[in-house]
Amino acid sequence: MSGDRPRTSVSAWRPQVPGIAEVLHAHFTDHAYPAHTHDTWDLMILDDGAVDFALDRHRHGATGTAGVLLLPPGVPHDGRTVNASGFRKRNLYLDDSVLPQRLAGRAVDAPVVTDGLLRRRIHQLHAALVHTEDRFEAESRLSFITERLHSHLDALKPRTPGHETNRLAARLRELLDARIHVGISLHEAAAILYAHPTHLIRCFKQTYGLPPHTYLTGKRIEQARRLLLDGRRPAEVATTLGFHDQAHLNRHFTRHMGTTPARYARTRSGSAAPPF
Structure with missing residues (x-):
């Protein structure tokens, strides 16, 4: 019966963010990757379940949401489910502008990294990448992930802001x-x-x-409010202020103002109470 078949779902795309070659979200319940290599770094987090994998002929395992898996380019690895519930994962495939090839050996020695801050930052980046129009935010989050990965692989410490x-x-x-x-x-x-x-x-x-991408969005919303109350249509406002499209404006405007641009614009006629 079809209802008894193992459930698999895969979603992949190539974002317009320098350094990220591909994003992959997947749920596997009965799948085994054969041994293979990548030209890119494979940065993976688990959202559920457990995975068993071999990297350079040494077996490793990861369970739950605590760890981060980093598989280097050019090194053979496989992967397989451990139990019937399988696993859910999110992968970022990163080119060598993010991590240089010279760090591959250190990643082979310790492919599972326990770092709650790194894991949280990767999760936040995936959330930003779902909305392809939020490139500035995605670039910002990737920069901090890159820095954190270097601190694990290359013992580099982030520079502290000084007098400048x-x-x-x-x-x-x-x-x-x-x-x-x-x-x-x-x-x-x-x-x-x-x-x-x-x-x-x-x-x-x-x-x-606040971070610069948040500042920029806030300034755009501030100007959007003025244009809407001047009688400009939401679609025109979105184009004028550099939003990807009207849906992009709607999402951020609603998060900031608690209402859509169209409903906000209607308050100018006096048919609804002003928001403040």
């Missing part, structure tokens, strides 16, 4: 304000300001209390 913090943060804010309508990527901003992406984010957050 306020100056660098102010320059980034000026850049964001000037690019509200057209947007800017994190890597472009870092190149213009001659700063490492994660250092740039830390300086901004220390100075203004």
Whole structure:
């Protein structure tokens, strides 16, 4: 009977985020990967269940949601379910602009990393990648993941914001304000300001209390409110302010204001009480 067949679901896409070659979300209940290699790094978290795998002829296991699996490029590995419930996983396939090939040997020695902060950051990145239009946020989250992975593999410590913090943060804010309508990527901003992406984010957050992608979205919502009350249509507002489309505007506007752009715009006629 078809209802007795093992359930498998797979979703994959290629986001427009530098460094990420592919995103894969999957649920396997009865599946075994044959031995294979990747040209990319495979960064995986489990959402449920357990997986058994061999890497460079040594077997490993991972259970639950505590660990992070990092499989290096060019090294043979397999993978299989452990019990009838299988496992749910989310993978990021990262190119060598994120992690250089020279770190592969260290990843072979310890492919399962127990790091709650790293796991949480990977989860947050996956949530951002589901909404392909939120590229700035995804780039920001990937930068912190990259830094954290380097700290495990290369013993690098993140740079602490110093005396230049306020100056660098102010320059980034000026850049964001000037690019509200057209947007800017994190890597472009870092190149213009001659700063490492994660250092740039830390300086901004220390100075203004929120990360730059959150600041940019807030400024766009602020301008959207004005345009809507001027009588502009939501679809036109979305295009004017650099949102990917009207649905992108709707999602962020509703999260900020508790109502949709169209309902907010109707308050200008006096047919509904103003939100404040």
